[in-house]
Amino acid sequence: MGATKYANRSIPRISLAHFGDRIDEITSQLIKAAETDGFFSLTDTEISIPEIDAIFATSESFFALPDDVKATVPFTHKNVGWEKKSQIRPSTGFPDQKESYQLQFGENMNDKWVAEDALPGFKPSAQTFMKKAQGVSEKLMTCFARGLGFPDDYFVQVHDVSRPDCQSVLRLLHYFEVDKAGGPMPESFYRAGAHADWDLLTLLFQRSGESGLEICPGREVVTSFGMGDTWTKVDFKPGDIVCNIGDLLMSWSDDRFKSTFHRVKAPSEPDDYYGPRYSIAFFNQPCLDCTIQGPLKRYPEVTGAQFTKAAMDRNYAALQAKKKELGQTESMATATPAVPQVAASA
Ligand SMILES: O=C(O)CCC(=O)C(=O)O
Numbered sequence: 214m215g216a217t218k219y220a221n222r223s224i225p226r227i228s229l230a231h232f233g234d235r236i237d238e239i240t241s242q243l244i245k246a247a248e249t250d251g252f253f254s255l256t257d258t259e260i261s262i263p264e265i266d267a268i269f270a271t272s273e274s275f276f277a278l279p280d281d282v283k284a285t286v287p288f289t290h291k292n293v294g295w296e297k298k299s300q301i302r303p304s305t306g307f308p309d310q311k312e313s314y315q316l317q318f319g320e321n322m323n324d325k326w327v328a329e330d331a332l333p334g335f336k337p338s339a340q341t342f343m344k345k346a347q348g349v350s351e352k353l354m355t356c357f358a359r360g361l362g363f364p365d366d367y368f369v370q371v372h373d374v375s376r377p378d379c380q381s382v383l384r385l386l387h388y389f390e391v392d393k394a395g396g397p398m399p400e401s402f403y404r405a406g407a408h409a410d411w412d413l414l415t416l417l418f419q420r421s422g423e424s425g426l427e428i429c430p431g432r433e434v435v436t437s438f439g440m441g442d443t444w445t446k447v448d449f450k451p452g453d454i455v456c457n458i459g460d461l462l463m464s465w466s467d468d469r470f471k472s473t474f475h476r477v478k479a480p481s482e483p484d485d486y487y488g489p490r491y492s493i494a495f496f497n498q499p500c501l502d503c504t505i506q507g508p509l510k511r512y513p514e515v516t517g518a519q520f521t522k523a524a525m526d527r528n529y530a531a532l533q534a535k536k537k538e539l540g541q542t543e544s545m546a547t548a549t550p551a552v553p554q555v556a557a558s559a
């Protein structure tokens with residue numbers, strides 16, 4: 214594998230301090246970041262470093278459970294539950310070398326919470342953190358609504374987490390350690406293959422020292438898989454939240470805001486991080502019955518359900534094309550585990 218081509222891009226760092234008084238200033242900073250690379254980090258949020266450390270400890274304790282216990286809450290197409298080495302991105306054609314556990318607020322989770330006696334305190338700890346992540350998200354939604362000329366509560370209303378059918382997801386992620394001494398990994402090894410998220414916007418919690426997140430801008434329209442060829446490592450300070458625009462907000466802004474391709478690089482170069490890597494994503498997903506259309510009406514009006522279905526169909530078609538390109542036959546394709554169409558990231 215050749216060396217990765219890197220370019221320096223500055224990923225803006227935006228403070229949410231004194232939000233109520235600074236909302237217009239914060240809005241213009243967010244809009245500028247959304248119009249350029251679609252990635253930024255937040256500082257001075259209401260989530261403290263000890264709270265972030267605590268949810269990572271909770272996440273680690275879940276992934277430390279034996280696989281047969283985690284398998285009691287399997288991934289389902291309602292976009293909840295645990296999967297391991299089974300998400301295949303159209304950009305790679307091979308399963309990501311990771312495991313993840315997706316949690317929601319509402320009824321999709323009914324039988325998908327790990328049992329209290331298997332992991333005491335997990336559910337309340339996760340739910341508390343999810344509410345905090347929702348709080349930060351609502352501030353961003355307010356600013357983006359204002360920036361697009363919608364009423365302030367326009368996005369917040371359709372991401373109402375008190376609705377039993379709310380679709381937003383907290384995703385705990387664990388990427389497996391790679392043996393640095395073991396020589397180069399096969400070309401098919403990816404931590405998280407390049408993808409764009411198809412939610413409204415994503416909050417990403419990262420752990421210091423566990424690098425790997427990289428972005429590759431170059432996407433002009435939401436309906437394409439286009440990306441450039443130079444990557445930028447995402448840097449952040451402890452306690453910051455890395456955020457990115459998803460396909461839904463790209464579409465809802467008539468392609469003004471960018472949903473940028475990103476990946477978690479498989480370690481291959483000396484400075485890369487080879488150890489076990491934990492990260493947490495909070496995907497803001499609207500209710501299925503909401504209607505979506507940008508102020509310029511560039512795309513036809515669709516419901517939340519139709520938007521997600523179109524994104525999944527595009528993803529599926531791209532995956533089939535990739536498999537054909539790799540010469541994978543149907544039997545090879547079915548020999549790999551079932552593809553979870555993780556509804557927030559393609
Ligand atoms: O693990 C990370 O840092 C990124 C995860 C991600 O992009 C995703 O799950 O959509």
Ligand SMILES: [Fe+2]
Pocket residue numbers: 408409410475558
């Ligand atoms: Fe992602």
